[in-house]
Amino acid sequence: MSQVFNFEDHSHRRYNPFLGSYVQVSPHRSKRPWQGQQESIIAQEQISYDPECFLCAGNRRVGGELNPDYQDTFVFTNDFGALTADIPIGSFDEGEFFKAKSERGVCKVICFSPDHSRTIPNLSLEQVTAVVKTWKKEYEILGSIDYINYVQIFENKGEVMGCSNPHPHGQIWAQESIPDEPFKKQLNFKKYHEIHQTSMVVDYVHAEIIKQKRIIDENDTFVILVPFWAVWPFEAMIAPKVHLPNLSAMSDNQLKDLADAYSKLTKRYDRLFDVSFPYSAGLHQAPTDGLEHTEWDIHMVFYPPLLRSATVKKFMVGYEMLANPQRDLTAEKAAAVLRDCV
Helix, strand or coil, rough: CCCCCCCCCCCCEEEECCEEEEECCCCHHHCCCCCCCCCCCCCCCCCCCCCCCCCCCEEECCCCCCCCCCCEEEECCCCCCCCCCEEEEEEEEECCCCCECCCCEEEEEEEECCCCCCCHHCCHHHHHHHHHHHHHHHHHHHHCCCCCCCEEEEEEECHHHHHCCCCCEEEEECCCCCCCHHHHHHHHHHHHHHHCCCCCCHHHHHHHHCCCEEEECCCCCEECCCCCCCCCCCEEEEEECCCCCCCHCCCCHHHHHHHHHHHHHHHHHHHHCCCCCCCEEEEECCCCCCCCCCCCCEEEECCCCCCEEEEECCCCCCCCCCCCCCCCCCCHHHHHHHHCCC
């Protein structure tokens, strides 16, 4: 007797219209016993102040600068930024295969609070809102620099994500070029907007609200969901219900709603495996190149590596590196699990 295809049981591909790419979904593989690598859990001593920490208030940073006695958020130019403003402009073009150009930029660090032990889910809503308002301020300051065309705000949480300092913090890289991931999104958003005269992001959010299969939580302005095309096991997105191209377009209430969604999702993450949940997360929003960008809507993406427990990590190897991304847990199952983490 022939089987009836079932997306929860059978291998299939899902399309990501934001990036124009596919993910291979193999739900039957989640039933196999795990005999691969398990990460050890490194217990961090929970202290509010570490005299050896380069980011704690009043301490001297590795570059020699002294941190002020800050009481909420603290922003400074990265002492060893990957992008710098004071470089000579240059380029070379030697045919089809050898092209390069200089890239100016500014890299900043945002300490979320003076408390060395408190990550985003451990902060009050008012403290997280202060972080989001700092994002807006820095987006506007950096975006106003004449050569800055994109401002990437992001957070790497946890040692497993390459975070070099345990004091909770995020980063901003602002640069001349629009980086690859937001640039691919811009191309697809623009095509969609030209056809429909509406936003792909907002239309997608409302389509997900109707289906209610991948929604984790929501508030007046934002929806927290697992994208239909998610790659990482517990990947998530915070996206708006209304047109908001960037942080500058957001009111104080909308900024608070973004902070609320950020707090709610990260709290659920920490409850999932009863561990301070690692992830890379960041905002994608309109470039700062002086154009209107009606095709853009701000959204925040979260890429956590944990797969089955606090010690089992998802690796991108083999097929994922050579062909296209692959996942075992369906987006619907991941959303259901995160919804239950209350």
